[in-house]
Amino acid sequence: MHTRTLGQGLQVSAIGLGCMGMSMGYGPNPGDRQAMMGVLRGAVDIGITFFDTAEVYGPFVNEELVGEALAPVRERVVIATKFGMKIDNGKVLGLDSTPERIRQVADESLRRLRVDTLDLFYQHRVDPNVPIEDVAGAVGELIQAGKVRHFGLSEASAATIRAAHAVQPVTAVQSEYSLWTRDPEPEVLPTLAELGIGFVPFSPLGKGFLTGSVTSSTTFSDGDVRATIPRFTAENRAANQALVDHIGNLATSKQATTGQIALAWLLAQQPWIVPIPGTRRRERVEENAASTTIALSADELADLDALAARVGVQGDRYNEHHMALVGR
Numbered sequence: 309m310h311t312r313t314l315g316q317g318l319q320v321s322a323i324g325l326g327c328m329g330m331s332m333g334y335g336p337n338p339g340d341r342q343a344m345m346g347v348l349r350g351a352v353d354i355g356i357t358f359f360d361t362a363e364v365y366g367p368f369v370n371e372e373l374v375g376e377a378l379a380p381v382r383e384r385v386v387i388a389t390k391f392g393m394k395i396d397n398g399k400v401l402g403l404d405s406t407p408e409r410i411r412q413v414a415d416e417s418l419r420r421l422r423v424d425t426l427d428l429f430y431q432h433r434v435d436p437n438v439p440i441e442d443v444a445g446a447v448g449e450l451i452q453a454g455k456v457r458h459f460g461l462s463e464a465s466a467a468t469i470r471a472a473h474a475v476q477p478v479t480a481v482q483s484e485y486s487l488w489t490r491d492p493e494p495e496v497l498p499t500l501a502e503l504g505i506g507f508v509p510f511s512p513l514g515k516g517f518l519t520g521s522v523t524s525s526t527t528f529s530d531g532d533v534r535a536t537i538p539r540f541t542a543e544n545r546a547a548n549q550a551l552v553d554h555i556g557n558l559a560t561s562k563q564a565t566t567g568q569i570a571l572a573w574l575l576a577q578q579p580w581i582v583p584i585p586g587t588r589r590r591e592r593v594e595e596n597a598a599s600t601t602i603a604l605s606a607d608e609l610a611d612l613d614a615l616a617a618r619v620g621v622q623g624d625r626y627n628e629h630h631m632a633l634v635g636r
Contacts, residue, residue, distance in 0.1 A: 309355025310600050312582050314506025315479040318428065318458050320386050322575060322600045324358030325351050325593060326510055326586030331370040335529035338588055341373065348377035350590045352384060354597055360482075360510070360584045361421075362390035362432060363413055367398055368420060375421035388428035388480075388508075389417045390462065392435060403633075405435035407446035414455050426450075430460035430482055434636035440468050444475035451476070460508075463634040466495040469505070478505050482584075483634075485509035486518060487570055487612060488539075488551060488621045491635070501578070512574050512583035517545070519567035520552050539623030547622040554615050564602050571599035573612055 310322040330344045331337060338344060348359070361374045371389060378385050391413040394404035417426060429450070431443055450456040458479035461472060472478055481500060485492050486509065500507050515534055516522045524546035528535040538544065556566045564572075567585075574583050585596045604612075624631055 309357075309597060311357075312506075312579060314458075314508070314580060314582065315500075315504050316458055316477055318386065318479050318506065320358035320582055321356045321597075322582060323356060323571065323597050324360060324508070324582055324584035325356050326584040327359055327361045327370055327374050328365045329586040330373060330588055331366045332531075333365075333533045334588075335532045344373055344588065345377040347588060347590050347593060348374065349381070351593045351597075352378070352381050354594060356593065356597060357384060358386050358388070358582060358584065360388045360508070362430075363417055363420075364390070364393045364395065364400055364432065367393075367395050367400065371417055371420040375423070379422045382423060386427045387421055387423065388430060388460065388482075389421065389426060390430040390432040391417075392430075392432035403433055403435040403437070405431055405438045405443050407442060407449075410443065410446045411450065414450050418455065425454060426456045428458045428460050428479060429456045430462045430480075431464070432462050433633045434461070434464050434468055436636060440464075440472045441475050444472040444478075448476035463636075464496075465635050466499040468636060469496070469499055469503070473503055473505065478503070480506040480508050480582075482508040482510055484511045484625060485574065485581075486512045486514050487555070487573055487616050488514050488518065488548065489625055490616070491625075497578070500580070506580045506582065507578065509574055509581065509583045510586075513567050513570055513585050515540070517548065518552060518555065518570040519565070520556055524549065536627050537623070537625065538627065539621065539625055541623060544623035548619075550619045551616060551621070554619075555612070558608060558612070562602060564599075565595055568595060568599040568602055569604070569612075571596060572602040572604050573609065575600065576604050576609055 392405045394401045447459045460480040462482040534540040559569045
């Protein structure tokens with residue numbers, strides 16, 4: 309597995325593993341905890357060193373799963389987690405990035421993850437009620453105390469990134485980015501390049517759509533977040549299929565999978581981009597990791613860009629409530 313360097317010298321595998329789906333988000337909880345631990349440990353075995361979780365995933369159970377699975381290989385991995393949500397009795401009630409809450413979450417995440425230091429601590433969503441300078445300062449104090457190594461932001465605007473970075477250097481920004489979600493390109497990616505900050509795309513496979521496994525006829529189970537997303541209505545899935553078909557044609561010519569081409573496109577954008585596709589299956593972890601060996605020519609990259617621009621994407625990537633929480 310190749311490695312890449314995010315901001316502030318944080319070195320990680322070129323492909324990470326998003327762990328949320330092992331506990332929530334894509335239908336019923338898989339239930340077989342030992343199987344999920346096997347997926348996590350199998351990922352380490354093939355060279356993946358970068359794992360993404362959050363207190364809100366579950367809530368709490370995902371951090372506990374990741375912590376237990378990776379404890380035996382702690383020195384070989386980088387674990388990212390997140391703060392910024394108000395949680396009461398297992399229910400998410402909104403945003404809370406007050407310094408007091410940040411300190412509380414850090415201590416609780418340290419315990420659940422079974423670590424002495426949080427490798428990368430993201431603000432999950434920008435809290436409009438707390439100045440970003442106060443957030444950055446609170447995380448800076450945790451870094452000084454040895455409880456956190458690196459500071460990150462998720463779904464933040466370029467202006468917010470700049471303001472935070474001026475107080476406490478930001479190591480990575482995490483946002484949705486893929487061939488069908490290009491929101492970070494106009495402002496966020498140029499800002500990261502200027503400031504030397506790494507970028508961690510989540511949902512790099514379009515929540516499964518860019519793998520070709522989701523079609524207009526797919527039925528989502530209870531608890532699957534895609535059932536609430538406008539982009540995943542049957543009508544919009546049918547309209548968006550042309551992009552996937554084209555990626556699939558290129559994949560066939562390269563003896564690769566559609567998902568591998570989508571990840572290879574992301575990896576080719578910048579050397580400081582590290583996608584974190586999520587999965588519950590070890591064979592998918594191996595497939596995603598193999599995307600690091602696929603080289604796309606300049607013509608192939610340009611062709612994918614041109615097609616994505618021409619076809620466009622139908623439907624927002626979140627429902628109205630969640631769209632209001634991004635890009636602040």
